[in-house]
Amino acid sequence: MASFRNSIQGMQKGLGVTLKTMLKPAVTVHYPHEKEEVTARARGVIALQEENCTVCMLCARSCPDWCIYIEGHKEKRPARREGGRERTVSVLDRFDIDYALCMYCGICVEVCPFDALHWSPEYEYSEFSIASLLHDMEKLGEWEATVPEIEPLELGAEVKKAKK
Amino acid sequence: MTAFDVDPKLYSPLADSHLNVELDTGDMVLNIGPQHPATHGTFRLVVRLDGERVIKADPVIGYMHRGYEKLTEYRTYPQVTTLINRIDWLSSFANEVPFIAAAEQLMGIEAPPRALYIRTILTEMARISTFLLFLGEMGLQVGAITPAFLGFRDREYPLNLIESATGGRFHPNFNRIGGIKDDLPWGWIAECRNTMRKMLDSCDIFEDLVLGNPIFQARTRGIGIIPAELGAAYGVSGSNIRASGVDWDLRRDGEPLLPYNEIDWKVWTHQDGDSYARYWVRLQETRESARMILHLLDQMPSGPIMAKVPRIIKVPQGETYVAAENPLGEMGYYIISKGATGPFRVKIRTASFSNVSIMPWLLQGIYVPDVITVLASLYFILGDIDK
Amino acid sequence: MKTRPIVGRAKAGNRSSLASDEITSPGDAVDQDSVADQDSAVVTIDVAELSAEHADLLARFTGEVGADAVIESGVAGRELVVRIEPAAWVSAALACKTKLGFDYLGFVAGIDWLPTPAAGGDDAEGDTSAPVQPKDMTFGVAGSAGRFQVFARVGSTKVARYGITLKADLKESAPHIDSWFSVYPGADWHERECWEMYGFIFDGHPSLRHLYLPHEFEGFPLRKDFPLLAREVKPWPGLVNVEAMPGVDDEEGGD
Ligand code: SF4
Ligand code: SF4
Numbered sequence: 001m002a003s004f005r006n007s008i009q010g011m012q013k014g015l016g017v018t019l020k021t022m023l024k025p026a027v028t029v030h031y032p033h034e035k036e037e038v039t040a041r042a043r044g045v046i047a048l049q050e051e052n053c054t055v056c057m058l059c060a061r062s063c064p065d066w067c068i069y070i071e072g073h074k075e076k077r078p079a080r081r082e083g084g085r086e087r088t089v090s091v092l093d094r095f096d097i098d099y100a101l102c103m104y105c106g107i108c109v110e111v112c113p114f115d116a117l118h119w120s121p122e123y124e125y126s127e128f129s130i131a132s133l134l135h136d137m138e139k140l141g142e143w144e145a146t147v148p149e150i151e152p153l154e155l156g157a158e159v160k161k162a163k164k
Numbered sequence: 165m166t167a168f169d170v171d172p173k174l175y176s177p178l179a180d181s182h183l184n185v186e187l188d189t190g191d192m193v194l195n196i197g198p199q200h201p202a203t204h205g206t207f208r209l210v211v212r213l214d215g216e217r218v219i220k221a222d223p224v225i226g227y228m229h230r231g232y233e234k235l236t237e238y239r240t241y242p243q244v245t246t247l248i249n250r251i252d253w254l255s256s257f258a259n260e261v262p263f264i265a266a267a268e269q270l271m272g273i274e275a276p277p278r279a280l281y282i283r284t285i286l287t288e289m290a291r292i293s294t295f296l297l298f299l300g301e302m303g304l305q306v307g308a309i310t311p312a313f314l315g316f317r318d319r320e321y322p323l324n325l326i327e328s329a330t331g332g333r334f335h336p337n338f339n340r341i342g343g344i345k346d347d348l349p350w351g352w353i354a355e356c357r358n359t360m361r362k363m364l365d366s367c368d369i370f371e372d373l374v375l376g377n378p379i380f381q382a383r384t385r386g387i388g389i390i391p392a393e394l395g396a397a398y399g400v401s402g403s404n405i406r407a408s409g410v411d412w413d414l415r416r417d418g419e420p421l422l423p424y425n426e427i428d429w430k431v432w433t434h435q436d437g438d439s440y441a442r443y444w445v446r447l448q449e450t451r452e453s454a455r456m457i458l459h460l461l462d463q464m465p466s467g468p469i470m471a472k473v474p475r476i477i478k479v480p481q482g483e484t485y486v487a488a489e490n491p492l493g494e495m496g497y498y499i500i501s502k503g504a505t506g507p508f509r510v511k512i513r514t515a516s517f518s519n520v521s522i523m524p525w526l527l528q529g530i531y532v533p534d535v536i537t538v539l540a541s542l543y544f545i546l547g548d549i550d551k
Numbered sequence: 552m553k554t555r556p557i558v559g560r561a562k563a564g565n566r567s568s569l570a571s572d573e574i575t576s577p578g579d580a581v582d583q584d585s586v587a588d589q590d591s592a593v594v595t596i597d598v599a600e601l602s603a604e605h606a607d608l609l610a611r612f613t614g615e616v617g618a619d620a621v622i623e624s625g626v627a628g629r630e631l632v633v634r635i636e637p638a639a640w641v642s643a644a645l646a647c648k649t650k651l652g653f654d655y656l657g658f659v660a661g662i663d664w665l666p667t668p669a670a671g672g673d674d675a676e677g678d679t680s681a682p683v684q685p686k687d688m689t690f691g692v693a694g695s696a697g698r699f700q701v702f703a704r705v706g707s708t709k710v711a712r713y714g715i716t717l718k719a720d721l722k723e724s725a726p727h728i729d730s731w732f733s734v735y736p737g738a739d740w741h742e743r744e745c746w747e748m749y750g751f752i753f754d755g756h757p758s759l760r761h762l763y764l765p766h767e768f769e770g771f772p773l774r775k776d777f778p779l780l781a782r783e784v785k786p787w788p789g790l791v792n793v794e795a796m797p798g799v800d801d802e803e804g805g806d
Contacts, residue, residue: 006378013373014310027317039328041349060788064243069788105246105337110345119331156278156466157347226763233748234772237667238681238779269628396708397648398737399656410708417711419629483692484628485704485716487657496657498627498704498716500691506682508667513658513704521740550763 040148042121043104045135047143048095052116055090059108059117067101068108069094092137099125099133120146191219196535198227205546211527211535218535221527223520228550236510241267241341241477244507249335251514252548254297255290255491257326260339263510265421266486266499267341270479277423279343279469284422285356285460286326286338287488288453292363293322294491295450298543299370302443305540306383311374318366321359328352341477343470353461363454370447375440384439388526388538391437398525399518402493404542407445408437414489421488427459439541446543478505492516492548512551516544605631608651608715615646625692630704630716634693637719637728640701641755644717644734647705653715657704659731659741661749662718664688664698665775681782696720701728701751705735721751730756748773 029036038044055072071094077087109117120143127133197208206227212220232251236244248263249256261283268275275283300315323333329348330336338345374380390400392408405412413431415424432448434441479501487496493515500509519542526542527535608631613621620639625632635643647653667684688698699721706714721728730753731738742753743762750771753759761768770777 010377010379013376014308017310017314017369017373027320039324039331039349041329041331041346042327042333043331062240062243063788064239064246066785066788103246103250104332104335105243106331107242107246152350154348154350154352156464158466158468226761226765229763231772234777234779235781237775238782240682266628392708393654394736396655397735399658399735399741400737401655405708412708419712481689482627483632485630485714486628494657496704498658498660498702500662502685502689504682504684506684508684509662511658511660511702517740518656518658518737521737525736 038121038123040121040151041119042123043106043119044121044123045099045119045125045143045146046097046102046109046140047118047120047147048137048140049116049118049144050092050095050137050141052114053092053095053112054114054116055092056113058111058113062107062111064105064107065101065103067098069096069098095137095140097135097140099135100130118144118147120144121148122146194532198224207544207546207549209523209527209535209539211532213532216531218527218530218532221524221535223523225520225546225549228546230547230551232551233510233512236507236512238506240505241479241507244510245339246335246337248512249332249337250547251512251551252294252490252492252495252516252545253334254545255287255294256332256334257286257290257330257336257338258488258490259495260336261287261421262486262488262495263497263499264339264341265419265488266484266497267477267479269484269486270482270499270501271341271473271477273342273471273473275343275471276468277465278347278467279471280423281460281464282329282344282348282469283339284424285457286329286336287422288457288460289322289326291453291491292450292457293319293326295446295453296322296363296366298446298540299374299443299450302537302540302543303374303380305536306380308374308377308380311370314366314369314373318363321362325352325356325359328355340470340473342473343468347469353464357458357461360454360457364451367447367451367454375444375447381440383534383537384443384541385436386438386440387530387534388439388541389437390522390526394525395437395522398522400493400522401518402489402491402515403445403449404442404493404519406431406433407441409433409435414487414494418487418489421486423460424456426463427456429456429459439537442541442543476505478503479507487513490515492543492545493519495548514548514551516546516548517551520544520549602626608713609633611651612643612646612715615650616643623693625694627692627716629712630714632693632702632716632718634695634718634720637721640717640719641729641731641734644703644705644731647715647717648734651715652707652709652713653705655706655708656731656735656737656741657706657714659701659703659738659745661745661751661773662691662695662700662702663749663773663775664690664695664700667775668778693718698723699726699749699751701745703731703738703741726751727754728752729754732756747771750774 055070057070060068060070070092072090072092074088075091077089106119109119122143192213194211194213195208196211198206208224208227210222210224211218232247235247239247245260245263248259251259296315296319300312303311326336327333329352330338332338390404390408392405392410395405395408396410411431411433415422416431429452432445432452434445481501481503483498483500485496485498487494494513495515496513498511498513499507502508523542526538530538605626609624612633616635616639620636620643621633622636623634666686666688695718697720700718701721702716702718704714704716719728726749728751730742732742732755739756740762742756743759745751746753746759747761747764747768748771760766
């Protein structure tokens with residue numbers, strides 16, 4: 001009998017929690033209809049700023065998954081100033097990231113010495129076939145528009161962060 | 165049965181069942197998994213039953229073996245960091261810390277205090293999020309569905325915080341040799357304080373709703389008892405062994421990797437060693453972690469977050485073993501370096517591997533329905549077993 | 552129902568009641584009180600004290616297993632590493648567990664000291680992102696007689712920061728060693744793993760069979776001469792670009 005009363009009490013407690021939670025606003029998001037807000041730092045997708053890239057291959061070399069494919073060539077450009085030297089510029093022919101392999105570690109973004117890669121918190125790029133997860137230069141360039149501003153840091157952080 | 169009474173004859177190759185299961189009449193061989201909701205992952209348990217009673221249990225693992233020890237030999241240190249995130253994927257941040265600390269130790273680098281504080285906070289946060297999943301899941305395994313929802317809901321809050329600081333919800337890859345990648349974003353500390361208060365409340369709810377529940381108690385008390393001595397000999401660590409009355413916590417007793425000795429906290433143990441005790445200990449530890457984070461936030465030092473490190477990281481020749489108290493138990497890395505940019509050999513000592521290896525002993529003689537609660541109460545992550 | 556006895560205590564308490572008399576508990580004295588009031592979070596290692604601690608442990612270990620069983624010792628990080636005669640492997644474990652208070656099994660694992668081959672095989676062109684390891688065979692702390700070694704770590708749940716790593720050499724032709732299963736039952740899975748990854752045979756193990764890999768698997772994946780296929784089936788994308796790396800004169804090209 002005592003255990004029966006106990007069980008009833010347990011049930012009452014459970015229902016109490018249910019009732020209380022019912023009155024609170026929902027914590028879930030109805031995804032396709034509502035978009036979830038992601039923090040600015042979230043590593044969603046990598047955006048490429050093509051003009052900055054000098055085809056130095058550092059990102060492709062340090063990627064643990066070998067999922068960045070870069071091809072480039074050099075071009076001669078006229079000098080900027082009258083009488084100056086002719087310049088050699090590296091031009092990207094191909095810059096692909098295979099998101100089917102990428103493990104979102106961020107190493108490529110970090111090693112890029114010319115600030116050509118950025119994280120964007122965008123996450124809606126699922127595909128029906130694995131092959132279409134290979135983003136080419138153009139697609140990676142489009143993500144650039146979604147890259148957020150750099151956020152301010154918390155109190156007590158070191159302030160000499162202005163190197164980039 | 166005495167503590168070390170493991171009869172080797174009981175130990176026939178039951179696992180390779182399609183080859184050599186010796187079927188006796190009367191006994192029944194039951195496969196739990198590889199795909200079973202109670203095993204959160206692909207984990208198979210072959211049990212031989214006599215009626216409702218388990219006479220022999222043999223866990224079959226390896227469905228998710230990714231060969232991390234091999235992979236680390238072909239990667240540089242920064243690349244390994246991102247790999248070991250995936251060992252125990254529910255508390256990835258905690259995985260990184262001992263590895264980074266081992267590399268720092270070999271290189272003779274010390275991370276600045278602010279970085280250590282942030283590491284500690286995020287490690288404890290990983291602990292909270294992992295344990296909240298456990299607190300909910302365990303309720304689910306005894307048939308109560310509300311705690312599961314509560315657990316999943318409350319876990320989101322620490323995960324959101326981890327994401328807003330590190331950029332990765334499950335795989336932060338935030339530790340660097342010599343410090344951490346970035347400082348906290350603006351407003352994070354205030355948000356963290358609120359969340360931790362919320363966590364303390366939700367611990368109260370779990371205590372009331374699950375621990376106090378007579379059905380839960382009936383299903384967990386006195387079941388799956390791990391004797392302290394045998395547990396240690398099996399290498400069981402973390403909350404599992406603390407629930408057997410062993411007062412041993414690497415945060416306090418291990419190497420001082422993180423500034424745990426600068427705050428006031430408590431190691432919780434329970435004398436019973438059963439499923440209930442494991443739940444109880446984890447609940448207390450969740451609460452303790454929330455309190456610890458509040459303390460740490462109060463004392464947070466200011467300053468740099470990165471020590472001076474060479475641009476190309478080469479770890480000098482040497483060997484070291486560094487272990488830390490992960491949410492699941494002792495996680496250690498034995499690193500052998502030969503002066504290259506990557507390790508020569510890394511032995512990854514994962515907690516769940518040893519915690520689960522006691523299962524053949526632990527499950528002997530208990531009833532089938534209890535198998536699931538005992539499994540759940542040991543709390544393992546498949547990635548942590550399979551590496 | 553009320554919860555049963557709780558033992559929770561503040562971190563500064565001492566655990567002498569648990570530690571048996573013959574075990575010194577150096578960890579207690581070092582960190583807990585003295586460091587707690589320092590401002591900095593950086594805990595410095597007192598090397599002198601540690602080596603005294605290691606020397607003491609080594610002396611007690613040698614006393615238990617016999618001087619002729621100990622070949623060489625060294626320190627890895629903050630841990631004492633002792634290389635012992637393979638014949639004393641089990642008796643050393645027994646001494647550790649029953650006499651020295653190492654009640655806790657950390658792990659049992661293997662090492663292959665053969666130099667790591669270049670990713671993609673030795674004839675792979677150019678470099679890859681994989682680190683370049685030295686080409687000659689060198690041995691780590693406490694040395695080794697040959698290619699294969701088995702190493703294991705045991706610790707204590709009773710004394711803070713107290714552990715020892717044991718190493719033993721195995722013959723390359725017949726890597727046999729006795730099993731720890733009878734001493735530390737937890738060695739069961741570790742030895743199975745070690746067996747399938749390195750091919751070391753643990754005599755006396757009740758059932759050496761595959762743990763992670765499918766049972767028809769051939770080869771020993773963690774041996775250094777076992778190729779990592781993931782690095783061989785695909786060319787390194789870092790090599791695709793045949794153009795030279797941009798030199799200094801290219802730097803203005805970026806803006
Ligand atoms: S995030 Fe990591 S895995 Fe992905 S492309 Fe960059 S370096 Fe490669
Ligand atoms: S590291 Fe940066 S500049 Fe170099 S190739 Fe990659 S994206 Fe371009």
